[in-house]
Amino acid sequence: xxxxxxxxxxDELPSEVGAVVAEIEGRRVAIARDSAGELHAFDDxxxxxNVSLAEGEIEGQHIECWLHGSQFNMTTGAPEQLPAxxxxxxxxxxxxxxxxxxxxxxxxxxxx
Ligand code: FES
Numbered sequence: 001x002x003x004x005x006x007x008x009x010x011d012e013l014p015s016e017v018g019a020v021v022a023e024i025e026g027r028r029v030a031i032a033r034d035s036a037g038e039l040h041a042f043d044d045x046x047x048x049x050n051v052s053l054a055e056g057e058i059e060g061q062h063i064e065c066w067l068h069g070s071q072f073n074m075t076t077g078a079p080e081q082l083p084a085x086x087x088x089x090x091x092x093x094x095x096x097x098x099x100x101x102x103x104x105x106x107x108x109x110x111x112x
Contacts, residue, residue: 004102007031010095013039019054019063024103029091030054031101032074034061040074041093041103047072047079047086 007022007029014020019032021044028044030053038061044052046065053072057064062071062080070084077090092104 002105004092004094004104007101007103010039010099010101013101017058019056019058021052021054022103024105027105028052029103029105030063031093031103032058032063034058034074036060039093039095039101041091042072042074042077043089043091045088046070046084047088048084053088 005024013031014033017033017035019030022029022031029041030044032040044054046053048068048070051067053063053065056066061074063074064071068083070079071081072079072088077087079085089106091106094102096102
């Protein structure tokens with residue numbers, strides 16, 4: 001696991017459900033807020049094909065790929081609806097006292 005990287009201020013993220021993309025150490029990472037207001041960090045590229053998951057729909061803790069409808073759990077990275085069968089990597093995210101959003105990249109998928 002790498003060192004935490006400051007991505008942005010929490011004020012720069014969507015205040016409601018939504019996602020943005022950040023490049024962290026050369027990797028495209030989606031930072032998303034779910035329906036409960038929780039933040040998640042995960043690889044932005046769908047494991048089915050090379051498109052951005054951040055452009056998909058978020059419902060609860062899931063994000064749905066806009067191209068073919070695969071759904072991924074944003075906490076575990078698990079694919080929960082076909083056609084994707086390969087998990088995406090999820091990353092550790094925390095918000096510091098000063099509002100900095102810190103992401104620690106994981107190189108492997110977790111929890112699946
Ligand atoms: S590219 Fe995401 S489901 Fe096909």
